[in-house]
Amino acid sequence: MMEDKIRLELQQIEQEEKVRILYACESGSRAWGFPSKDSDYDVRFIYIREVEWYLSIHEKRDVIERPISDLLDINGWDLKKALYLFRKSNPPLLEWLQSPIQYLETSTVAEQIRRISPLTFSPRSCMYHYLNMARGNFRDYLTGDTVRIKKYFYVLRPLLACGWIERNGTMPPMEFDYLVRELIPEDSELNRAIRELLDRKKAGDELDYEPRLTRIHEYLIEQIAYYEKTIIEQKQADGGLDGQLDKLFIGALQEVWGVPLKV
Incomplete structure (x- = not known):
């Protein structure tokens, strides 16, 4: 093993x-x-x-x-x-x-x-970390009409971490499933799009270059812009x-x- x-x-x-x-x-x-x-x-x-x-x-x-x-x-x-x-x-x-x-x-x-x-937990410092991770991965992999769609996870997860920090003021859990369940409405189009992509990844599908996923893409752009404006409101340790x-x-x-x- x-x-x-x-x-x-x-x-x-x-x-x-x-x-x-x-x-x-x-x-x-x-x-x-x-x-x-x-x-x-x-x-x-x-x-x-x-x-x-x-x-x-x-x-x-x-x-x-x-x-x-x-x-x-x-x-x-x-x-x-x-x-x-x-x-x-x-x-x-x-x-x-x-x-x-x-x-x-x-x-x-x-x-x-x-x-x-x-x-020692600092909501602002940790949110900066996750926001910078999300921005960097979005910029490097998701800006064209055709994108590396597995990289959506590497932008989604840090943005969900920002959402957890904003809501709870604590360190976000690591598990992606749990963050989605807690922060994305279960019956929403966004949730369904994320679940479909997650099922594909777990099944071993080759998630390489494909046309961008509109609903997830829009959500990422909205959330990055939102946290860029509101991060200063978070507390320091x-x-x-x-x-x-x-x-x-x-x-x-x-x-x-x-x-x-x-x-």
Whole structure:
């Protein structure tokens, strides 16, 4: 099974890099709920090194990346980097922590971060992230009369994420189906058009260049214009958690390596 292969790859990374992986999950289309039959496995993880590695005046590489092979795309962030980005309400990290497909969770660290994530969540910053993703994919793939129609998902999902943030003020769930169900009226023409396209993708249809889908296309243009105007109304995070995150980091070193450190 691919899950077993992924866990084996993670074990090899631990041995080769002399790290402990605290958390690993799926982050791409498989976690979003619309994989193709040949979709990569986008594995993301958070790791921690031994205490001595952090006791240096030199900046060191704080990511681990592996070349894509056999449908596996694996890379991870050092916990210190992850916590630094967490305090800025980093959407990719927040998505990882709530992924519906988790490969391992070996310490309490991920759950500690989840518990305090509402305190760092910034609706405006996260909406900017999703809006920029939607605009970029729309511009690159969907501007002609003939478009790469599978890319509709890569504009729809971030725009639905914007809609979730506007409505709920919280981090949107990863699952595309759930976002559609919550935000697009079930009996609408738009919902039917999205469902038909999703069924085709899941069935393995080759979704390449085709005439653009009018109803979905109109919706994307409307939503991008809407959020460009209203995003400034979203709240920013209050911040002020640096001391708590320092303690979390030191506590993780203690938990993983069993070393006595003053918190």
